[in-house]
Amino acid sequence: MDAPPNPKRPCHDPSSVKDPTSLHLAPGFNQSNVDTTISSFLSLSDLPLFSSSPLSIACSFDRVLDKVIDASDHDRFLDRTLQLASLLHNSTKRCIRRRATLHNSISWPLLPELTTKVFSMLDTKSLMQASVCCTMFNKCAMDRVCYSHIDLTMAAKNVDNGVVCIMIHRAGKELRLSLKLGSISSRSTFLLTRSCLAPLSFNHGFAGGLLRSLHLYNLTLTPGKSLCAVLSLCPNLTDLKVIGFISGTDKVNSVEHLAPITTNCRLIEHLFLENCGAAGPPSSSSVVEFVDNCPNLSSLTLFQFGVNDAMTRTIIMGFRQLKYINLSGTYGISGSFLRDLGLSCKDSPLETLSLRDCYYLKEREVLLFLNSILAGDFKSIRYIDISSKHGLVSDAGIATFEPKFPIEELKKQKPGVTFVAIFPAPSSSSSSSSELYSDSTSSSGSSYYSYGEDEEEYDDSG
Secondary structure, eight states: OOOOOOOSOOOOOGGGSOOGGGSOOOTTOOHHHHHHHHHHHHGGGGSOSSOSSTTSHHHHHHHHHHTOOSHHHHHHHHHHHHHHHHHHHHHHHHHHHHHHHHHHHHHOOSOHHHHHHHHTTSOHHHHHHHHTTOHHHHHHHTSGGGGSEEEOGGGGGGOBHHHHHHHHHHHGGGOOSEEEEEOSSOOOOOBOOGGGGGGGGHHHHHHHHHOOEEEEESOSOOOHHHHHHHHTTOTTOSEEEEEEEOOOTTOOOGGGGHHHHHTTOTTOOEEEEEEOSOOOSOOOTTHHHHHHHOTTOOEEEEETOOOOHHHHHHHHHHOTTOOEEEOTTOSSOOSGGGTTHHHHTTTOOOOEEEOTTOTTOBHHHHHHHHHHHHTTOOTTOOEEEOOOTTOEEOTTSSEESSOOOOHHHHHHHOTTOEEEOOOOOSSOTTOOOOOBSSSOOSTTSOOOBOOOSOOOOOOOOO
16 A cells, blocks of 8 residues: 655755755856845835735735746745745844944044043943843943943843843953842742852852942742852952842751851852741850851841840951941840940941841830930931831830830930931831921931831842
8 A cells, every 4th residue: 555645844954955055047147137136126126015905915926936846846946935025134134233333423422432431330131121222332341341341230130141141241350349139129939049049150260350349139948058069269359239038948047157158258248138937946046157257337227137245246246347336137136235335335436226126125225325325425426217106115024015225315416317217007017197296307317107008118228
């Protein structure tokens, strides 16, 4: 029995399809003839492109292609037509870019060197958009100087490991300033995986060794050990920010990772870690090592970390250059550490102390701290924030939303201190009114908020 005919289009060896540029031209048919033929073809643009009219270009294409009866010739003809269409498409795009380049070169007021400098200040997404405008912009945007600061947070949903790798390699030795990855505003699933920073290890860690600032936002699965491995490649970091830090599956308190994280980053000046992992019982075993690792630290934010009063005391007393500390969202702090810091930190450079939403922060400890400031301690302090949606713990052990503090004295004796304490109204959390105990609302004067629905976002000066 004969096999049934195969209705499918036969496959051809790619080598059997001749490239348009390799075809032999008819005798006497030179390049000028080719140009004339193409010009005549393109002049058909005055005819309708898509129409039921027989004069439309689309109908003409259909008629010409259908006239080829022989199947083998038909297949070859169609393949060659697709190649020609691709050539025409690419030539058109190049022409558009050349025209844009000519226009920009005439109208663009900046020299190429200055243009490159301007491009180096753009976020990476805007830089990529500029690079596809024209050849002139592309040349400037491809300069390595433009990649000394790589910020891919604006296009997080479209960035995968390959994009990060390309950007780091494109920057080369110019990757000296900062690298920012992830999404600032959400914790949804991204294309980036734990190995997205692997390119920092290429060429014996050359790129990582130059990096000064690293910000990671809400990257999935960033356990302490994985982060430590990355940071071992970045010994010259002065600024580290990790939002969505996960301490790992072992439920070790996040404080235990502070020392390993900073072991190879002894130049750090600004450290910001936001923990979103479960914390076990606090331990101060690594706090002293953490303090020793960062002699230059001036700004520290440990948001929702498992620190307690003893650890906080060690941290503030240990970092001699610390100007900003934010321990917002910490459950283990009562404020007792503030008592011991009066005399020992009389000349401390600490300017900002934020203890927002610290669940067990006591009213009495804050009162003693304010009295200590009035007595002349903490001479450099300029900003204090104890706002909390939980209120403060009173002497009776219950939450109070109307604490009594020496606001008027603080205002008169320390006019340069801003004291913020925003609490929800005890009768209604949805109240939109607020009571202001101080007449001054300027940042240079003392201000004390008794009630208020809205809370200020915690701020990181580093």
